[in-house]
Amino acid sequence: MKLSSLYTKVASIALIVLLFSCQKYYDPTEFIDEESALTNEADVGTATIGTYAVLKNASYVRSGHFIMEYPGDAVAQGQSSGDDLTRAYRYTHINTSDHCTNFWSQAYKVIAAANKIIEFVPDDASAGLLQLKGENLFLRAMMHFNLVRIFGRPYPQKNGDNPGIPILREGLTDEEATSLSRNTVKEVYDFVIADLLKAAEMMTVAKSNAFASKEVAYALLARVYLYKEDNTNAVKYADLVINANRYTLLQGSEYSGYFRTLPESNRETIFCIRHTKVEDRSMSSIGSMYFSGDVSGNPLGQGVSGWAEIYASKKYYDFLTKYPEDLRNTFVTPYIADGKLQYNQKLTPVTPMYYVNKYSLQEGQINLSSPVYLRLGEVYLIRAEAEAKRGNVDAALTDVNKLRERAGLSGAALYTESKIQELGKSALDVVLEERYLELAFEGHRAYDLYRNNRPMERNYPGTHSLSNTPTTDLYQKILPTDNRVVFYIPQAEINRNSKLIQNP
Template sequence: MRTLKYILSIGLLTSTVSCNKFLDVQPLESISDTQTIFDKTSAETALRGVYSALSNGSYYGTTFQSIGYLTGDNIQWTGSQSQVQEFINKKVNADNSTIGSAWTAIYRTINRANNVIAKVPTVTDPLLTDALKNQLVGEAYFIRALSYFDLARTWGGVPLITKPTANPTENSGISRSSQAETYALVLKDLETAEPLLPATTDRYRATRKTVWALRSRLHLYLKEWAKAEEYASKLITDTNYRLVKPYNAFFANDARGTQESVFEIFYSANETNTHRGQWQPQTNGGTRQWAPNDAIVALLNDPKVGGGRSTLIAKDNQNRWYGNLYYRTPATDPTFVFRIAEIYLIRAEARANQEKITDGLADLNAIRDRAGIAAATATTKDALLLTIENERRVEFALEPHRWFDIVRTGRAAQVFNVTDANRLLLPIPVGETLIDKALVQNPGY
């Protein structure tokens, strides 16, 4: 089948090391949905399948994140594939295989989440308590919310599919909702998930606190400044989260699950993170298909700008710079979905937009202090917002925020020289529009 809107099965996954490592899993087989969720064990296994889809190489493993890397202005493409260069040039075509793979992977994740949401509440098993049912369903709602959030910020409005797929043609003819309607579903799913989830700290599984992280980001995108500040504050005031020092303490020396992390994706030797191979040079067993460009190298190596963040990059034996956020052998590096550093900068931006200059500056300077650079002294809203924008560029130099940041703030023309507003959303993959005539292409493609 060409589109994952029509998936008929979800992958069963099984623990390979310890039952305590919920996400230390490997693919086993795919079976009919009608057989997958019938007791506590199968319900938990189905949820593992949702997380596995989220961590897949075509979603948060590499492909979807590459859209955020390559369309920004921090990363250069060192290969020769013209389809990848389209992102660098900000002129992506509808037949681009990267967007096709990402779209498919996200809808696969949504379908697996839909199965958990629909079927777990109906299971009768004394071992599957109501509290555990709520948790599993809440986690699925959160992952579905994250998936639709990613679809909305990348493609705009998309078909909203909230029930498990039962046959290949069931979802045919569903037209696209608007971007606003898609974001509204994200918010609804998060509001549903929050009371179902435990108020615990877990850096690998969704909890109420993970919901707060996505809500803070969502409200920032929607320019709902007070709400963005409110949800960011819930995490910043939680003593389980802090900016670890030095900067690289959250990823160097095989670090995992530090207090910096709000939500990261767990990988194991059985299910590796394909990021590493793209960043590391050939001498380290990678391909260095993308690498930091001259502009970000200069910023990171400037002690007044990069500070301790210079540890994000290194040189290979040919004197070439490469990204070193993903470096482990085997490739068990976590993918960082939410760090507390982002939450500080969300609150800084939200406060700046409410003219809370002193408070916003304090949040920004917490990030700069951790990086080992001097405090900023912006005194106006516009100056503070620009300083936050520049800080985000360096703080998340090798994380896929830059493109989305510049697009959501309406500064793509000034920063990226993208004057065609149609290019701010990517085209719907051509394979999808050919299959379903109700799926209307984005303007300009």
């Protein structure tokens, strides 16, 4: 069955999955006992598609993007918004944040749906059932990992001995599931790693990049180990992905069109949250916040096809355009009208309107995108960072240069050990700069800084200046130890579960 028709068919199934799998955690008084719903492999397959459908909800995808990407310095908000996303950008967090509440709730709904299948399928089941159980283990691990990243402090701070998020295992009673305390960051990481290792063992089918498979689990393991600063294992699992030869770094025009192509045909994407043409979210899409234009990618004014309120920051744009031949310039579309760069006039100083198109124009639809969660370019950078931290400078620079070469850079734009010494930089400096260039707008930047004990500094136009006196002072600096590095636990969850202790 084609993926598009499959997703359409399971829309109602996803609702059923929510009813029997998710209400158990969130509203036990409305829990519907559906123990008889899963009886065979076909049922489990259908329910698993339902879990992926739950993952695609805007409460997870859109809200998650806002609270992961907007605290970074690759983006600039050009005007205040009535949407809660402004608080994520400005670091003026509140405990009733809409996007945090949405993300927390939807992530646990995915976990609850996955748990139903994990509990049903025994570890000695058929290969087909184990494949499906492995996919749900991956989804459960992914949700816990993203939750602890947003609501728990980076692992290197106190070696994981900070409050994380509740671990929701399979097999809990209603009372147990609704009265969980926060596990430590370390406990959550250990749980995630165990799930991913088990998932990798169970998955034997190389599915498309809209589904989990062995290498997808390996790629996330590489990221988890990197964030944990277990650099040996980060290299190990990055190598397993790279050497599997399932994925290829896109080159030339294919790379320039990375985010516009049919996701299944993208040989670099390891895992994405697939959206089909009928799932275009229009003005409610992620891309709507970054871009307004026509189907050819030509920029137009705000409100034509999108809100276009979030731009590439001047800091990022200046760093990117140091090399005009860098193909990554194609992911930023300056809004030029009558031969002049346009500025958002709603702030002082005014904000240059550098549109971002990484979440637009998939398959020729302006606001359609399938957000990429894991891709081979990141895996090379995971390995590079881990090697830099192990003191293997040549290995780190080799991986960095591989990405710079595929971006069209050569000669003096490439790095050698002597060159970085002349620049007064370390190998880690170079890797983090390359992550800034390569993974911009994909939800990594702020966390990359904080987990490496580095501050996030903004000195460019944007609404962060509204936090200052005078508001024309553009400088904002967030230290990695700042309370604002993590978001508040949603107050609605604390009201529901008094064992949840709030972040300071």
